[in-house]
Amino acid sequence: MSEVGRRLPRLDSRDKVTGQAQYIADLYRPNMLHGAILGSLHAHARILSYDLAAALALPGVVCVLTGEDVKGGRFGPFIKDEHVLALGKVRYVGEPVCLVAAEDEATARLATGLIEVEYEELPAVLSPEEAMAPGAPVVHEENVGYIRVHKTECGGNLAWETSFAEGDVDAAWAECDVIVEGEFETQAQAHVAIEPCGALAEIDANGRVTLWSSNQSVFRVQANVCEGLGLPMGKLRCVTPRVGGGFGNKMEMHVQAMTAALTIASGRAVKMILSREEDFEIVRHRHPYKIRARTGAKRDGTLVARDVEVVVDCGAYGDDSPGVMGFSLLMARGPYRIPHSRAHGRLYYTNKIRFGAFRGFGNPQVCFATETQLDEIAEKIGMDPLELRRKNAIRQGDRWAGGGAVNSDGFVKCLDAVGAAWREPRSAPTPGKRRARGIACSSHISGLLATGAIVRMLEDGSLILNTGAVDIGQGSDTVLTQICADSLKVGVGQVSLASPDTDGSPFNWGTTASRVTYMTGRAIVGAAGEVERKIKAQAAEMLECAVADLELRDGGRVGISGVPQAEVSFAAVAGRSHWAAGGPIIGTDSLVYDKPAVDPKHAVTSGVPFPQIGVFSFSAIVCDVEIDEATGKTTVLEAWSACDVGKAINPLSVEGQIEGGFVQGLGFALFEEVVWDGARIANPSLMDYKIATTLDVPQRIHALIVEEPEPDGPFGAKGIGEIPICAVAPAIANGIAAATGTRLRRLPMTPERVLDVMIETP
């Protein structure tokens, strides 16, 4: 029986539903302290002095740290511009200024209130428009001097500039029969993982720190904490217990370095878990985008040219922003053949919380613009929106923006998969409501950076899989176990998964960029292949045959092809290798995605911050929306989301991702928005920040799995984590436009905003 393709419930679900799964909150170390953060009250101010005496005098307080106490340099994945604690200046409200470790959490939090920090307040810039204005206050005086991982334009408050061009866009407009143009605006969206960020650190007498934390990459935590604290990497072991959700917020470290700093200073174990409010105020959100887009087509629907200009709010620190902006520009063409396309982006520092990675990584923002304009073109030329998309769909043999090869016709298959729903007659709305149907599409990567796998055979023939990949709740532990099991033709029960640990696991860049199934899966197939070769080498000696005559058989056996009775069990192979000859079997693989993001023969770029990306999944989403004419409230009645994942290793898990992505996209489309009151976030709580509940989701989300095998994917698979969210907002927006006759170009599409356009268009 094949484990790949099996609808296997998650291996971790039993632990989770019984409450036995251990998160940071469940971990304790002997003699453990609790940490707390003093955040800045100012958006922009110079720190003049600290008075820690009252805090230190509070019984139970063990240590208080300021930015001057933290060794190490500036860190950041793209721009080295951030300190673990504010040093010299604060740049956003809530920015950690001081840390306290105390015998209990209440004392630690109380002590933060006793710290006196003297500030010289500075004028703040709270939007890219303010940031780019002549004479604007400068968020980072040292901007130009910062170490950046790639060359880019920068200066003043401009943190990064990226451009991308294929073909001759300026000349191409003349070929177009129809051109649509518009400005779009998307909001800051909060991640709202069920578990806030938290960490627990402990130090040994040699100064080696062990750091448990809720994260999306145990190895990024190690690298970034070491950078932030000036530790050699051998001095920091990072471990990941269960993680309660991550959508990009837990990819780059944050609370980890602060917790480790308190441990190093106090010599004792320290735990620090952010409150929900702190999680809103000091981690990161999805970038607000301002987009100007222009798309041109021929009368027959052939897309000719596209030009996109984005301005992105970076927040106070670079974080993943250059990557998000750069990726969104590559995605701005959409999964379509458009011979002439151009995109340009500018990223501005502001005095707000940093923005960063969030499921979709800039793609949902640009997709909103792209897919809106496709519907506008379809309307202008009188073409069915699905047909317009199919006509221009990228297909096998085509090239991506940047020049990478398109490996499958998965996109067309996604359009086919939603076709029946799209064409099905709509039911009539109830009185006082309007109904319509919308469609939108997207593509998203899964090939990125480095990963490894170690597969070991135990003495009884069972297998240990160790990958360093963090299951953040999306189900990768189950999927990777299935890949390993199927690679060696055993059941998942014969494979045990080691948990991520920088001491014990091979490098894994992280659970991000929809990369785990594709990248780590490939490494597992490679490592299992080495195990298979070693099994066969043992079996050849045991069965006295040539290795080439051997085949793996279901259930952990290896035998001579065509001779059913000539076989040995994995247990027998393991016994021989452990006790007699060859040594216990270990297989490893390690790889880094090395296909260039941009082929200079195909595109002219500057400031694209990542040299290699690739391997694209596809999606097409159709949804039926109903709008209450009295309130403007939009309800999505039913949705069809088709995703091409190459091969669904676990269809149950893929469906979960499709449904989850749709629901999170629904929130982005209709109601989620981080709101600032001046420089302060006005809604940092689940009372005031609305995410989708069961009352908000469609009665049915049809998760339609398309499987067009990716040539080098594990069992043909590619990523599923992000693709299901990218096109949700434009699908709903296109439905709203069909229902109301007017377009909303700003997210979220709240009842107020929908009502506004309905009033304009009776």
Add this chain to the structure above:
Amino acid sequence: MSEVGRRLPRLDSRDKVTGQAQYIADLYRPNMLHGAILGSLHAHARILSYDLAAALALPGVVCVLTGEDVKGGRFGPFIKDEHVLALGKVRYVGEPVCLVAAEDEATARLATGLIEVEYEELPAVLSPEEAMAPGAPVVHEENVGYIRVHKTECGGNLAWETSFAEGDVDAAWAECDVIVEGEFETQAQAHVAIEPCGALAEIDANGRVTLWSSNQSVFRVQANVCEGLGLPMGKLRCVTPRVGGGFGNKMEMHVQAMTAALTIASGRAVKMILSREEDFEIVRHRHPYKIRARTGAKRDGTLVARDVEVVVDCGAYGDDSPGVMGFSLLMARGPYRIPHSRAHGRLYYTNKIRFGAFRGFGNPQVCFATETQLDEIAEKIGMDPLELRRKNAIRQGDRWAGGGAVNSDGFVKCLDAVGAAWREPRSAPTPGKRRARGIACSSHISGLLATGAIVRMLEDGSLILNTGAVDIGQGSDTVLTQICADSLKVGVGQVSLASPDTDGSPFNWGTTASRVTYMTGRAIVGAAGEVERKIKAQAAEMLECAVADLELRDGGRVGISGVPQAEVSFAAVAGRSHWAAGGPIIGTDSLVYDKPAVDPKHAVTSGVPFPQIGVFSFSAIVCDVEIDEATGKTTVLEAWSACDVGKAINPLSVEGQIEGGFVQGLGFALFEEVVWDGARIANPSLMDYKIATTLDVPQRIHALIVEEPEPDGPFGAKGIGEIPICAVAPAIANGIAAATGTRLRRLPMTPERVLDVMIETP
């Protein structure tokens, strides 16, 4: 600078002296229970019934288990004869009969007293003589039917029989000018590790158990607990925190399976640590031996023939006894050329605690007989005892008992090393005392079974070494780090060692048989070699040269030979492999010692229970003893212990082993003895069982390191763990004989016994 050969203080010493090192006693899990054991009051009895009601009614008691509740089969490393809890019968006083888990330790221990077990008492056998007597009570009715790892004679109370013969011993006596013969007796010695055995187990909702324990082999714990509890190995993860000493007592599991059984039954974490008394009563001790030995030589000192017959007390269960007896028979020839030799052993079940592995593994017992007889021959032929040994010393090109090749002249070098001390004039004794000098020699293995290593390069070029080897306090963590560092020409600070974990570490058979430096060291050299090849592959592309032109340079650099400035750092190599090409660097190695223990062309054997062993270290010990004529008390004034370790990876650590081995051997020689009062151990405490203190050790133990490289050892190294203890007792005994003029053939050589012989010989 080379790390190998450096006198590096142990990497774990700082943690230990500050009390930060974490042992089982320092670990806690949420909601943890405590376990306690009800031991048998009878040496031999049938269990008729259990009444658990009163124990279960005690508030705080969560579960009570009997042998009938524990799933799984009989386990044992050589004979499958033992259950986790007594089933049907008890076979020694203290044997675990029931287990209790309760909210606290006091309640658990209290509850064991409330359990009523109805027994039918049976007559017990308390010595091999009783066991072999016709009509003796039978300890194991199922004896003949037990699964054994090798074929042997067995039946009645005979658990195992082993014989070994080279040459023609019976005919050889005629060639001898002098023959000595005698009976020797050695006692049960307790391990007395500073930390008693203990374990902590936890279970997840899928029934996977994580088991922390104090052990000498995290993988043997995994295998044996799974065998004892009937778990597939994937369902048990074993982890080892710091271990407070192990001399064989922590090699085979014991408390671990009981703790895991309580966790499985209760669904909660359970910790159980033996009291010192329980550690004496239910773990294992060194085997008492009865030895009849005969040695013959020519007048010129040439050894001709040797015949050894041993009778070994197994105790109630097989444990490592067949291995200990078999190894002692192979060692019975000593490190000498003796063309005709024979050894025969019988192992008898008795109703006592199991005996098992203890530093030296049967070698100290037979060495006592061998080396005593060599002195007797020397005396008879009027030859210097050291010269007699040198004349017959095994040398490069010779063969071991069994036929293995002798790879070095290390033994002769050991004799040379103690030569000056041996010949130095003795100082005069104080009045009322006698002084004399003794010498004895031995050899011991270090090549045995399987091991692995994984070496990974982190993003900053530092290295993680993962071997699964448990540092039981002997210093292997430091030594293995030195081997890894030197293999890649970096400092030890650039190598971090992962702790043993069956999920994360490669297989390691255990910290036993003096095998870690040699076996795991070889695997590290192999894994580091793969890392070196991958480093060079990266560097060749970076420096645009051939791999063959590259050399590793001190401090983590790789460059073109002969071109000093053409080089890149490991950090640069790591950066490239992690971010751009090739993938993060992993090297692995896995091996199993595969040289046969006995070559049938050289020896005729039966019942030798291990097919492969080899690689021998040597030792020669000289000591000056002083005997108080009034009390018979022996004091070792000064000792010279020369050990050939091939290469001292860490001379400080080797010296520590030589000193520690001497001190433990001193206790074995002079005062340590587990004493039975009927069927019950009379001295199960440190009040009543005497080990050597600082008042007992010589003023100076000269640790003399001999380095004759072992051809395939890591940097030429071989084992040091056991060799320093083997010849201590005969060296002291030979000194006592020289002082008193009469021989003691029974250990320990207490003041009473010495006084007895002195009274006989004025």
